[in-house]
Amino acid sequence: MSTEAIPAKSASTAFWQGARLSIPVVVASGPFAMLFGAIAVDNGFSVFEAFLMSAAVFGGASQMVGIELFGHHVAPWLIVLSIFAVNFRHVLYSAAIGRSLSHWSAPKQAIAYFLLTDPQYAFAESEAQSGRKVSFVWYMGAALTVYFFWNVLTLAGAIAGTFIPDTSALGIDFLLPIYFLGLVMDFRKRPLWLPIVIVSAIASIVAYKTVGSPWHVSLGALAGVALAVILPPSHSGIGTDPEHLP
Amino acid sequence: MSTTFWIIIAGAIATYLTRVGGHLVLSRFETIHPRVEAGLNAVPAAVLTTLVAPAALGAGPAEWVALIISGLVALRGGLMSMFLTGAVVLILARQFVA
Incomplete structure (x- = not known):
């Protein structure tokens, strides 16, 4: 039953299945890794510091915000707080996916949470939803592939410096929203999917216009989650699905 | 340091x-309260939507076309085909809508 018990051959299969899933993520996030590296060096980071930030933080949007503030000579504590704010949505991912990773050992879980990005969360959640036990090897196959390319491409971008062609003509700047839309669509079979999407969309747009980025992510998400909490749990399919019975 | x-x-x-x-x-x-569980089940759609909606609103016709077509592809195909379709449509649409 446990993931540790699976033989070596199927473990390597699981790893590559995970890695294969992450190819679109590498394609979509790769240009941002290079862009981050180039901007970081442009804003006064050394090549090593740019690489270190990608390797240690591993969160694209927060790295971009951090480097932008660094370039404006903002107080260090405010930069750290901003990184925390941009990444705050991970608290929700972590709370939600914990149920599906709890059969792993503590060190494995500790490593897995370090690599818990937006797409990684979506992969794991979708795997758990399909009824399979989330395998650690499979999880690492997807996570390490993205991690590897994220760091290598940051390094490449930092070394290349500001030499990045016109990103707009290639559509690179809008690849991530398209990709995230695909992830949203992946969950369309869930109860209350459409109402949650509508509420989160409206709330995030209102928050974006009033409070501003990056808080629109957490506020918009909380609005969608609140809808599911407020409505009777039977609307979310809880209590009707045998999987949820005690 | x-x-x-x-x-x-x-x-x-x-x-x-x-x-x-x-x-x-x-x-x-x-034990997890049913309402907490309902809230947790809402997380993926709720969070991921906030990464799309404001970006879509701030974009133009080329991006909207790419989102709509890739969204329709997602109803039938997998994530990869949806993503590649969106990327191709976006690049093409930007050639015409400048």
């Missing part, structure tokens, strides 16, 4: 706390 180094390390610790924190808080409870 430089200030930059410590900003990176503090930022990394703050990020790790967000990634492990939700689970650590929740695992302290033995």
Whole structure:
């Protein structure tokens, strides 16, 4: 039953299945890794510091915000707080996916949470939803592939410096929203999917216009989650699905 | 070590706390209330939508066409085909809508 018990051959299969899933993520996030590296060096980071930030933080949007503030000579504590704010949505991912990773050992879980990005969360959640036990090897196959390319491409971008062609003509700047839309669509079979999407969309747009980025992510998400909490749990399919019975 | 180094390390610790924190808080409870469970099940659609909606609103016709067509492809195909379709449509649409 446990993931540790699976033989070596199927473990390597699981790893590559995970890695294969992450190819679109590498394609979509790769240009941002290079862009981050180039901007970081442009804003006064050394090549090593740019690489270190990608390797240690591993969160694209927060790295971009951090480097932008660094370039404006903002107080260090405010930069750290901003990184925390941009990444705050991970608290929700972590709370939600914990149920599906709890059969792993503590060190494995500790490593897995370090690599818990937006797409990684979506992969794991979708795997758990399909009824399979989330395998650690499979999880690492997807996570390490993205991690590897994220760091290598940051390094490449930092070394290349500001030499990045016109990103707009290639559509690179809008690849991530398209990709995230695909992830949203992946969950369309869930109860209350459409109402949650509508509420989160409206709330995030209102928050974006009033409070501003990056808080629109957490506020918009909380609005969608609140809808599911407020409505009777039977609307979310809880209590009707045998999987949820005690 | 430089200030930059410590900003990176503090930022990394703050990020790790967000990634492990939700689970650590929740695992302290033995049973999960049905409403909490309903809320957790709403997380993927809720969070991922906020990464699309404001970006879509701030974009133009080329981006809208790409989102609509790739969204329709997602109803039938997988994530990869949806993503590649969106990318191709976006690049083509930007050639015409300048």
